[in-house]
Each structure stands twice: as C-alpha cells, then as structure tokens.
Amino acid sequence: AQSVTQLGSHVSVSEGALVLLRCNYSSSVPPYLFWYVQYPNQGLQLLLKYTSAATLVKGINGFEAEFKKSETSFHLTKPSAHMSDAAEYFCAVITMDTGRRALTFGSGTRLQVQP
Amino acid sequence: NAGVTQTPKFQVLKTGQSMTLQCAQDMNHEYMSWYRQDPGMGLRLIHYSVGAGITDQGEVPNGYNVSRSTTEDFPLRLLSAAPSQTSVYFCASSPLQGSGNTIYFGEGSWLTVV
Numbered sequence: 001a002q003s004v005t006q007l008g009s010h011v012s013v014s015e016g017a018l019v020l021l022r023c024n025y026s027s028s029v030p031p032y033l034f035w036y037v038q039y040p041n042q043g044l045q046l047l048l049k050y051t052s053a054a055t056l057v058k059g060i061n062g063f064e065a066e067f068k069k070s071e072t073s074f075h076l077t078k079p080s081a082h083m084s085d086a087a088e089y090f091c092a093v094i095t096m097d098t099g100r101r102a103l104t105f106g107s108g109t110r111l112q113v114q115p
Numbered sequence: 116n117a118g119v120t121q122t123p124k125f126q127v128l129k130t131g132q133s134m135t136l137q138c139a140q141d142m143n144h145e146y147m148s149w150y151r152q153d154p155g156m157g158l159r160l161i162h163y164s165v166g167a168g169i170t171d172q173g174e175v176p177n178g179y180n181v182s183r184s185t186t187e188d189f190p191l192r193l194l195s196a197a198p199s200q201t202s203v204y205f206c207a208s209s210p211l212q213g214s215g216n217t218i219y220f221g222e223g224s225w226l227t228v229v
Contacts, residue, residue: 009155034217043205043222044158090157102148102173103207103218105157 002027002093006106014114019063019078021109023091026072032094033074034103035065039087047089050074061085086113118142121206121221128196128228136191136224138206144219145211147189151175151202152223158205164189165211196228 007022025031032051036044048059055067061084065076074091088110092103122137140147148163160173164183178200180192189208193200203225209218 036220041223041225044220046217046219049217102160102163103158105159107155107157 002031002104004091004093004104004106006089006091006109008109009107010110010112012112012114013081015083016080019076019081019085019111021076021089021091021111023065023074023076023106024072025074025091025093027093033065033067034092034094035059035063035074035076036090036092037061037087038090038108044090047076081111081113083113083115086111119206119208119219119221121204121224123224124222125225126227128193128226130196130198130228132196133192133194134196135193136204136206136226138189138191138221139187140189140206140208140219141187142208142219143186144208145186146218147183147206147208148173148218149179149181149189149191150205150207152205153202161191161204193226196226198228200226201228202226 003026005024034049035047037047038044047063048057050057050067058064063078065074088108090108091106119140145166149161150158152158159175161179162181164170167183167186170181203223205223206221207218
C-alpha cells in the first residue's frame, strides 16, 4: 500500500522568505505524486504533479517540487513567500490497488505567512 | 467551465436524519469519488465509481451509500446521520485512462450533524 507523510502540520515563514513543505512517500511501484492547495472554505486546487517525466516539476503560483527517489521525497518549495500563499497544502500519491484510482493524502501542512 | 459541482455547500442535520449530497461533472470523466476531510487526517476516500452502474467502497464507507446511474452524476447518501459524520465532503472526478491524470475536486460540502 502507498502512503504519504507530511512533516510539520504548521509552517510559518516571513513574507519574501523561502517556503519548504516536506513530503515523503512510501510506494512499492513508481509513484505518481501531487501537491494540492486548499484556501479557507474552498476546494482543492492542483499545484503540480509528478508523473515520471522530469524530476523537477514546476507548478502554478511559483511553486515547484523535486522528486528524489533515493530519499522517497517530493518536497514543495517556493523561493519567496507571498501573503496570498497562506493556505493548507496537501501532498498525495496515486493508489492503483485492484484497478481503482484514489489519491492517498498526507495530513496536510498549514502555511502561515507573516508580514 | 463548470467542472465538478457539489450541492449543497452547507447543511445542518439532526441525528438520524437522511440526506443526499449531489455531485455532477461535465467533463465526461469515467471515474468519480467521494472524500471526507477531517482536521489532521487529510482526505479519506468514502466510495468511488469507475463508470455508470459500477461503484465500490473506499477507506471509510460505513454509513454512506452511493449510486451511479449516469456518467455525470454521483450522489452520496447519508441514511441515518450521526455526529461522527460531521465533516467536509469533496466529490472528485478524473479520466480513467492514465495513472497520472489529474483528479479534479468540487468546492466541498460542509455538513454538521447535531
């Protein structure tokens, strides 16, 4: 079975500082990995996804993530935080057990951006 | 573009009442699913469907029923609501072909059971 662990349920950074949100996965087969963002009282929006092409994946809003197989990691980064980045971020991995498709989610990391 | 549409957005139920959360998608996606989101637990899969007439249980199916009579619609039924079902519910859809295809989410339905 596949699983995802997000280190740190809350991360606080200053505006303009580097954002680093950590995600480690467990998978017996090559994974498909996703980062979603959720703004307050809204649904989930796809930030970026890794599907076995380039290991450095660029997403929307200046975010990017690097797939590192040796570390089983898919950390999300942004060079300079903006106030509008305050949200909850979820890392997820595709599960393909018995033909079904389902995202297995991490427990989420809430990003706070201080002025 | 409508995408995945859920109704209602907010609902308060009394224990024991029944209700249906509606979900519709206009992207002709074969795969549809329901998740619930609880604090500190991410999203957990309730039920899913790979096409009209085909449904199956996810990780937390107890207390919920689904049906898939058309490609577009995938309603979630709470037969006898319990306070433990207070949660935010998300419907999602995606094409069936291709493991890396994006799963698209609705805006969510906030349900409170008192």
